[in-house]
Amino acid sequence: MTGWPLAEDAPDTADLAKCVHCGLCVNACPTYAITGLEVESPRGRIHLARAVAEDRIPLTEAVQGHWELCLQCRACEAVCPSGVPYGRIMERARAQLDAAPPSRGWERRLRRFALRNVIARRRVLAAMLAPVRWFARSPLRGLVRASGVLRLAGPLGRLEAQLGRPGRPFRPRDAAGAGDAALFTGCVMGELFGDVHRASVRVLERSGANVFAPRGQGCCGALSAHDGDLEQARRLARANIAAFEASGAETIVVNSAGCGAAMKEYGELLADDAEFAGRAEAVAAKVVDFSEYLAGRDLPPGRLPARVAYQDACHLAHAQGISAEPRALLEAVEGCELVETEGADMCCGAAGIYSLIQPGMSGELRARKAAQFRKHRPDVIVTANPGCQMQYEAAVREAGIEARVLHLAEALDEAGVVGSE
Amino acid sequence: MSAELLKALRDVVGREHVLHKPEDLLVYELDGTIDRSLPDAVVFPANTEEVQGVVRACNALDVPVTPRGAGTGLSGGAVPTRQGVVLATARMRRILDVDPIERTATVEPGVANIRLSEIAAEHGLFYAPDPSSQKACTIGGNVAENAGGPHCLALGVTTNHVIGMEVVTASGEVEWLGSHGPEPTGYDLRGLFIGSEGTLGIATKVVVRLVPVPETVVTLLAIFDDVESASETVSAVIGAGLVPAALEMMDTVTLQAAEAGLRCGYPPDAGAVLLIELDGIDEVVRGQVTQARAACNEHGATEIRTATEPAERELLWKGRKGAIGALGRIAPNYYLLDGVVPRSKLVETMGEVARIGEGYGFPVANVFHAGDGNLHPCLLFDEREEGATARVLEAGAEIMRICVDAGGALTGEHGVGFEKNRFMAWLYSEEDLENMRRVRGIFGNEGGFNPCKVLPEGTGCGEMAHQEGALAAAGPDAYV
Numbered sequence: 032m033t034g035w036p037l038a039e040d041a042p043d044t045a046d047l048a049k050c051v052h053c054g055l056c057v058n059a060c061p062t063y064a065i066t067g068l069e070v071e072s073p074r075g076r077i078h079l080a081r082a083v084a085e086d087r088i089p090l091t092e093a094v095q096g097h098w099e100l101c102l103q104c105r106a107c108e109a110v111c112p113s114g115v116p117y118g119r120i121m122e123r124a125r126a127q128l129d130a131a132p133p134s135r136g137w138e139r140r141l142r143r144f145a146l147r148n149v150i151a152r153r154r155v156l157a158a159m160l161a162p163v164r165w166f167a168r169s170p171l172r173g174l175v176r177a178s179g180v181l182r183l184a185g186p187l188g189r190l191e192a193q194l195g196r197p198g199r200p201f202r203p204r205d206a207a208g209a210g211d212a213a214l215f216t217g218c219v220m221g222e223l224f225g226d227v228h229r230a231s232v233r234v235l236e237r238s239g240a241n242v243f244a245p246r247g248q249g250c251c252g253a254l255s256a257h258d259g260d261l262e263q264a265r266r267l268a269r270a271n272i273a274a275f276e277a278s279g280a281e282t283i284v285v286n287s288a289g290c291g292a293a294m295k296e297y298g299e300l301l302a303d304d305a306e307f308a309g310r311a312e313a314v315a316a317k318v319v320d321f322s323e324y325l326a327g328r329d330l331p332p333g334r335l336p337a338r339v340a341y342q343d344a345c346h347l348a349h350a351q352g353i354s355a356e357p358r359a360l361l362e363a364v365e366g367c368e369l370v371e372t373e374g375a376d377m378c379c380g381a382a383g384i385y386s387l388i389q390p391g392m393s394g395e396l397r398a399r400k401a402a403q404f405r406k407h408r409p410d411v412i413v414t415a416n417p418g419c420q421m422q423y424e425a426a427v428r429e430a431g432i433e434a435r436v437l438h439l440a441e442a443l444d445e446a447g448v449v450g451s452e
Numbered sequence: 453m454s455a456e457l458l459k460a461l462r463d464v465v466g467r468e469h470v471l472h473k474p475e476d477l478l479v480y481e482l483d484g485t486i487d488r489s490l491p492d493a494v495v496f497p498a499n500t501e502e503v504q505g506v507v508r509a510c511n512a513l514d515v516p517v518t519p520r521g522a523g524t525g526l527s528g529g530a531v532p533t534r535q536g537v538v539l540a541t542a543r544m545r546r547i548l549d550v551d552p553i554e555r556t557a558t559v560e561p562g563v564a565n566i567r568l569s570e571i572a573a574e575h576g577l578f579y580a581p582d583p584s585s586q587k588a589c590t591i592g593g594n595v596a597e598n599a600g601g602p603h604c605l606a607l608g609v610t611t612n613h614v615i616g617m618e619v620v621t622a623s624g625e626v627e628w629l630g631s632h633g634p635e636p637t638g639y640d641l642r643g644l645f646i647g648s649e650g651t652l653g654i655a656t657k658v659v660v661r662l663v664p665v666p667e668t669v670v671t672l673l674a675i676f677d678d679v680e681s682a683s684e685t686v687s688a689v690i691g692a693g694l695v696p697a698a699l700e701m702m703d704t705v706t707l708q709a710a711e712a713g714l715r716c717g718y719p720p721d722a723g724a725v726l727l728i729e730l731d732g733i734d735e736v737v738r739g740q741v742t743q744a745r746a747a748c749n750e751h752g753a754t755e756i757r758t759a760t761e762p763a764e765r766e767l768l769w770k771g772r773k774g775a776i777g778a779l780g781r782i783a784p785n786y787y788l789l790d791g792v793v794p795r796s797k798l799v800e801t802m803g804e805v806a807r808i809g810e811g812y813g814f815p816v817a818n819v820f821h822a823g824d825g826n827l828h829p830c831l832l833f834d835e836r837e838e839g840a841t842a843r844v845l846e847a848g849a850e851i852m853r854i855c856v857d858a859g860g861a862l863t864g865e866h867g868v869g870f871e872k873n874r875f876m877a878w879l880y881s882e883e884d885l886e887n888m889r890r891v892r893g894i895f896g897n898e899g900g901f902n903p904c905k906v907l908p909e910g911t912g913c914g915e916m917a918h919q920e921g922a923l924a925a926a927g928p929d930a931y932v
Contacts (some may be wrong), residue, residue, distance in 0.1 A: 048784040048836070053484045053777045054524035058564050058588045067496065067542030067562070069523065070471075075479035082478055093475050110587065113780025114713050 034086040036130035040261050042080050042123040049115045050077045056107035056117075061378045062100050065395050070097045073107035073117055080124050090127060098124050100392060102385055103257050104345035104378035105292075109352070118350065119299065125259030142384070147263055150218050151250045157200065160222045164197045201225035203244045210243030212324070213280035215294070217417075218250035220287050224417050230444035231286045231321060237447050238328040242284070247274030253293035253346075254383050256300065268297050269307055272314045283314070286321040286440055288344035288416040289383060292351050294318045320347060321440060322356040322415065333446030336366035340409035340434075342400070342423065343376040344416035357415060357439050364446045372403040381422035397422055401430040412436045453492035457513050461495050461537070464505035469496040469543070480520070480538050484585070486787060486841060487528035487870050491518070491538040498543045500618060500626060500656040507654070507901075508624040510537050516900045517622075519650040521562065521593030524585040526788055527869025529596065529649050533904040539654065541592050547571055548657065555662045556615060561592025561655050565599075568660060577662035580607040583865070584773045595655045598647030600865035602698040602772065603729070605823040609865065611646040613661045619645060621653035623896020630659075644891070649867045650902040652895040666731035669697070670741050671765040673757040674726045674748040675719050679703055679818070681752040682724040683798045686822040688747040689728065690795065694740055698729040699823030705782070706775050706817045706830075713778030716771030719755070726822065727772055729765075775819050776830065783832035786817070787844045790866035791855035795825045804854045805829045812847040826864030827855065853878065868906045876908055 035041035056073040057063045063072040070079070076097055082088045101121055108117045128139065149155050166172055175191070201224075203216050212235060216228060228244075235242045252267035271294070275283055285291035293300075298312035341358055348354040354376065361367050380386055380396030404412065404426060412423050412434050423436040437445070453472060461470045471477060471494040481488045492515070497503045510517045516536030523530050532538050541562035549558040552575035557568060565586040568579035582601035583589055589599070595617065600609040607613075616630030630642030645652055676682040682701055689699065702710070703724050711720045718725065726748070730740045741758070748756055759765045771778075779786045793801045802818065805827070809816035814831040821828075829851060833844045852862060856878045862868055868876060876885060888907055899909065 045784075048834075049780050051484075051777060051780045051785065052482055053585065054522055054588050055585055055774075055777055056588070057522055058566075067540070067545070068471075069479040069540075070476050072479075074523075078479045078482075079475060082475070088475050088478065091475055093473055097475075112713055112774035112777025114778075115780070 034083045034089060035127055036090065037127050040123050040126040042084065042120045044084060046116050046120050047077060047081050047084060049113050050074065050081075051113055052078065053112070056111055059106040059110045061102055061104060061106065061380070061396055062392060064377070065392060071100055073111075076101060076124075077115065077117070077120060080120060095128055098128070100389060102345070102378045102380070102382040102392075104382060105349040106345060106376070106378065109349040122256050122259060122261065125257070126261050128259055138388075142258060142388070143260055146255050146258060146260065150254060151263070151267060153202070153218070153221075153249060156218055156222055160219075164223065167197055197223040198226035198229075201228035201244070203246045203248050205243040205245050207245060207277050208279045209245070210241040211281045212240045212242050213275060213278050213283045214242055214244045215251070215283055215285040215287075215290060216244055216248060217287055217290050220290070220417050224420070224438070227286060227417070227438040227440055230438070231284070231440040234325070234330070234440055234443045234447065235284065235321075238325055238330040240324075240328070243278075243280075245274060245278030245280060247277060249274075251290040251293045252300075253289045256293060257383055261300070264293075265300060265304065268300055268311065269304075272297065272307060272310050275314050275317070276310065280317065282324065283318045284321055284324050285318060286415070286438065288320065288347035288351070289418065291318060291320045292346035295351065320351060320353055320356075320415070322347075322360055323351075323353055325360055325443075326356040330360070330363075330443070331447065331450065332363045332365055333443065333448075333450030334365040335411075335442060335446040335449055337410040338368045338370050338408075339411045339413055339442065340370045340372050340404070340407060341375065342372070342379065342412060342414045342419065344414055344419050345378050345382070347415050348376050357413070360439065360443060361413065364443070365450065367446070370407050370409050372407050372409075374399055374403060379419050379422045379426065381416075381418035383418055386418075386422060393422075397426045397429065401426040404430040404432055404434060408432055409434050411442065413439050413442045415439045454513070457509075457515055457537075458493065460509040460513065461493060461506060464509055465495050465497050465502050469498070470494070480523075480540075481531070483520075483523040483525045483528065483530040485526050485528055485871060486845070487531045487533070489531050489533050490535060491532040492535050494538040494540055496540050496543045500620065503539065503620045503654055503656050504624055504626055506537070506539055507620055507622070511624055511900070514900065516903045518902050519592070519596070519654045521590030521596075522564070522585075522588045524589045525593060525597060525869065526790065526866040527597075527649075527863070527871040529867055529869040529902070529905055530593075531870055533870050534900075536900075541590060541654070544592075544656070545590075550575070552577065555664075556659055557662055558657060558659045559591055561590060561595070561658060563591050565589050565591060565594055568662070572662045573665075575662070576665050578665050579660055580604070580613055580663055581610050584776060586773075591658050591660070592655050595646050595658060596648065596650040597865065597867040600821070600826070602700050602727075602769075602821060604865075605699055605821065606695045606697045607663065611643055614642065614646055615659045615661055616642055617645070617655045617659060618657040619653045619655050621895045622651070622892075622901035625896070626656075647867075649869060649906050651892055651897055651905050651907075653901075666697075668734040668737045669729065669731040669760075669765065670737055671759045671768050672726075672728040672730075672741065672744060672748070673718075673759070673768055674728065674753045675722045675755040675757075676724045676726070676751075676753055678723040679802055680799050682726050683802070683822070685726060685748050685751040685753070686798065687795060688751055689744055690823065692743055692747055694730070694743060696728050696740075696744070696823060697731045698727065699821070700727040700772055701725070701818070701820055701822040702727075702772065702775060703818040705815060705832075706779070706819045709778040709782050709817065710771040710775040713781045714771050714774050716767050718771050722754070727768060772819070776828070779817055779830055779832060783815070784834045784836070785832070787831040787833065787848055788866075789827070789829050789831070789848050789851055790863050791827045791829075791852055791860060792864040793825050793827060793855050793858045793860035795822075797858040797860070798822065798825060801827065801854060801858050801860075805851050808847055808850050808854070812843055814844060814847055821864065824864070825860065849875070870904050873904060873906055873908045876906070
């Protein structure tokens with residue numbers, strides 16, 4: 032007997048049984064760190080999932096709330112000795128929420144609509160973001176900020192605080208066979224972080240790579256998967272698999288930690304898809320993070336005289352196990368002084384679209400980062416994921432310091448330029 | 453739960469710090485082990501006064517109170533066996549003071565063990581007791597259980613590192629036990645409280661001793677074909693007059709799980725390994741390393757790896773500290789036991805443990821603090837199999853009986869808790885147990901404060917049926 036409303040995408044009983052409730056995860060969990068509540072810990076959330084699976088409790092609004100407060104940062108997975116696939120459990124638990132009695136139903140439907148029809152469609156996304164990009168660079172922005180009107184604007188105000196100064200978009204443009212290392216361009220990343228992509232290309236080329244951005248690729252599907260929309264996530268994954276197969280790329284370089292983690296798990300996502308399972312595994316095996324790729328190459332170090340605080344992106348450090356490589360790349364740069372801040376590997380609260388859905392918890396986590404920035408006063412904050420970058424823009428303003436926020440690719444690119452001067 | 457109790461609790465800690473919805477209570481039904489029981493409410497006091505208020509409110513309404521830290525305990529200590537109120541220390545996690553001159557820190561009970569060493573690090577100090585759950589477990593829970601850890605061989609357990617503390621007793625009085633100085637004057641009530649498993653009261657402030665980080669630390673990983681050679685090596689190392697900072701053994705089942713789960717470079721095909729850590733002044737350590745290596749070689753070590761860099765040492769320890777949890781990779785459930793035998797009986801006891809596991813059809817993984825004869829056999833099972841939980845408890849009881857019969861003890865560091873309260877009669881006469889109840893009474897506990905823990909209570913302690921079976925399997929006669 033099971034209490035899951037959507038049986039085919041229910042959390043796997045074997046996955047749930049792996050948790051031996053030893054509790055070693057609780058302190059790694061940001062929401063437990065803030066609340067001190069077992070229900071807001073990985074162990075608690077798994078225990079609730081087990082209770083639903085065993086039909087001990089119905090899928091109540093309170094249970095849904097506890098799952099929705101999860102950042103899916105997967106810090107718990109990194110410390111779990113039993114190897115509980117928490118990320119997978121949580122995606123599947125969330126997939127149940129649509130079929131469950133509604134809790135904030137309209138909000139979820141709206142979110143899903145946006146993920147399916149805006150984020151996943153490049154032209155729509157581009158049209159939506161064009162005015163945002165214009166506003167971010169216009170003099171109007173300063174006036175709006177000074178007026179304080181954004182404080183009244185709720186989520187819009189929070190978005191504005193996170194917005195840096197986006198450059199031109201960077202869209203996939205190359206034909207198959209135009210290079211060996213394919214750059215994954217993504218959805219929001221390509222529209223708002225074109226500069227990061229251009230920096231990535233320059234750095235990769237400086238390391239001797241033959242980089243190209245093959246056409247046909249699109250959103251990786253991570254945002255949908257985290258939201259429990261596994262059907263949409265699979266659809267996007269299949270499109271990317273086909274695109275990268277056709278591109279002839281030997282390696283797929285990803286500079287967004289969340290996308291990289293999702294793409295490395297394409298095999299798992301499509302395990303039950305007879306046509307795609309094997310192909311998904313093959314494409315996933317080619318995916319490397321930007322820093323992982325560079326770690327094995329000969330990159331001229333360059334020069335960047337600055338105190339740099341590297342902040343781990345959760346899906347890089349916890350989901351992909353990559354935390355030494357970015358630091359080593361920065362340390363190799365002449366003049367770069369790495370500053371380790373407490374909680375550098377704890378989630379900043381951006382977590383995809385989390386900062387919009389859970390502004391309270393997201394704000395608490397951002398405040399922790401801001402306090403560390405105020406204490407250490409770095410010149411540059413470096414991370415490896417677009418969402419985190421936006422959150423750090425806001426944290427820097429909150430801390431009232433003059434630090435710049437850069438993607439690792441931008442920092443290394445700048446080091447290359449300064450180094451050659 | 454009565455409306456009266458809910459109101460009383462909310463009056464003390466505020467509405468948002470009382471949980472009472474069924475789904476919120478569910479996750480507080482267990483800790484790190486097998487026993488389960490649902491509380492009626494969970495409260496989160498923020499300070500000593502609120503702890504006192506909660507305890508008094510519960511006493512006035514005759515409601516049982518069960519204290520809880522991080523819920524990583526391994527003897528059911530935080531399980532609310534008679535329902536009632538779980539008093540969680542999760543909001544009490546402030547560091548109140550760090551004094552590098554006196555080498556002490558004063559903290560609230562909800563502070564995680566690892567935090568102590570983190571905050572002490574900038575002064576070149578650390579907090580010595582290091583239970584394997586140190587990243588999560590709280591100092592309050594450590595005080596309750598008198599927690600140990602691999603590094604307690606040379607430096608001692610929690611009681612050797614807690615100087616004094618403020619407590620709220622079971623009767624709801626606020627008292628200071630111990631002192632701020634190194635030695636207590638008069639009866640050592642501090643010592644009595646530490647290890648009382650939350651049956652005398654709740655520590656609300658704890659003053660701990662911090663010790664200097666040693667100049668040199670060397671960790672050896674010695675690989676053996678079988679547990680016997682490794683055990684003989686343990687005796688030889690201690691016999692040579694060495695007191696390593698830690699001396700740990702893992703058997704082949706554990707090595708395979710740890711390697712699969714944590715990729716720490718352990719040899720998965722070895723019969724057993726010893727982790728030997730030596731620390732102190734550089735020259736002395738070098739001499740000790742030579743001695744320890746000689747002892748290993750003499751007793752059949754097939755390979756000895758030496759780690760001196762922090763990252764290498766951390767990797768070796770990562771496997772050990774995560775070993776128990778990693779068993780989740782090879783079986784859905786494990787039952788982790790905690791017994792002590794004299795070092796001279798190690799090999800014999802291990803043989804008996806293996807025999808019992810085989811008899812019941814449960815594979816056994818062994819991890820233990822070999823240096824002080826503290827065994828941690830883990831019985832691997834699947835709770836979804838009909839009757840498996842009852843049988844694994846029976847097997848556990850038999851193993852505990854073997855330890856007691858070998859002249860050992862019921863617990864090295866996990867506590868008696870709910871799990872082993874019935875077995876106390878193997879070690880103590882009814883008169884002894886009655887005296888212990890009187891001690892408890894002095895702190896105002898007539899049985900309602902963390903009920904059913906440490907001392908056998910008779911009926912009314914949740915699901916006792918499987919415990920009865922376990923007791924029958926091991927034999928009920930008192931060992932006096």
